[in-house]
Amino acid sequence: MGAATAWRLARRGHDVEIHEQFHIGHMRGSSHGRSRIVRLAYPEPEWVEFAEQAFAGWRELEAESDERLLELYGLLELVGDPATSSRDALEARGAEYELLEAEAARARWPIAVPDGWTVLFQPEAGIVRADLAWQAFVDAAAKAGAKLHESSRVEALADLDADVVVVTAGPWAGRLLEPEGIDLPVKVTRETVAYFALDGPPLPSVVRLDPETRDHAMYSLRDPVHGLKAGAHHAGPETDPDEDGLPDLGLLDQISVWVGETYTDVDPEPLGAETCVYTTTADESFVLERHGRIVVGSPCSGHGFKFAPAVGDRLAKLATG
């Protein structure tokens, strides 16, 4: 999010400095790894519109960096009740989708859909290459004049001599903002993801909705190296981002069982696993706000990556508005 904001600000001619306590690509926060799900499928039209703005931004960054960042194999939203799907919001935005019965979906993809369930197929979706995207934002920002300081941990915002400070410190943001009297009501959790061997043509990303909460329960997406990445949404323990953490073995089992049940051609034995940190608000919305010279960007809740170009735009406008 900081790199996306720096890109937007530097392109608009502002004098931008980026401070990163580790290095671009490090694995201690929320943005590492090779892939993230991108989709328009959200239950509310305003989120679909926000995702549409982000897709336009990804295309801009692809053109500027001459990199293919989006790989659009589609998204399958598995729901017990079609009324809980993203159908109405997509309809309201005129976005393309198909609703399929379980049998029809099973005939089309090697995915085991429970009898009586419905699948919403949303074609303008798939993955963004997370590692390439993070670097592309940084490179594009630098090309536009931004200065990157790696291994540069900011101890206090007051130490920064700048007209505006944009704080996109992920799970560390709260402790930077507190001394400034800015409260950031978020929960920080360490999530577990796993990788599985999947050969053959890329499959759509998959989200399985919890019939009770309508929230995403399990998800999976293409991994460019192993073939498949999968995880359990909002399932990890609370954590301190400065502490080291290992994949949760119980979650690994849960993910492996789900992969075994869902993918007819995949060996559910994980090839690898890692952790990644969520910074979550109570309603999974994003905190994008300004307090004097401080702009706060906390756009995660486990679903922020896809919005980065649009988040960068909004934070840049807050910083210069």
Ligand SMILES: Cc1cc2nc3c(=O)[nH]c(=O)nc-3n(C[C@H](O)[C@H](O)[C@H](O)COP(=O)(O)OP(=O)(O)OC[C@H]3O[C@@H](n4cnc5c(N)ncnc54)[C@H](O)[C@@H]3O)c2cc1C
């Ligand atoms: C397991 C997992 C799966 C996900 N899946 C998806 C998905 O499929 N689709 C999707 O859209 N989103 C997904 N997300 C969410 C998405 O990855 C995050 O919302 C996004 O990466 C958040 O980026 P960020 O820049 O806010 O946070 P980070 O990437 O955590 O960035 C914060 C940066 O600030 C630096 N920093 C902190 N404190 C300081 C300091 N004092 N001085 C200097 N630097 C500092 C940190 O080192 C870090 O690099 C997922 C997240 C996880 C964890």
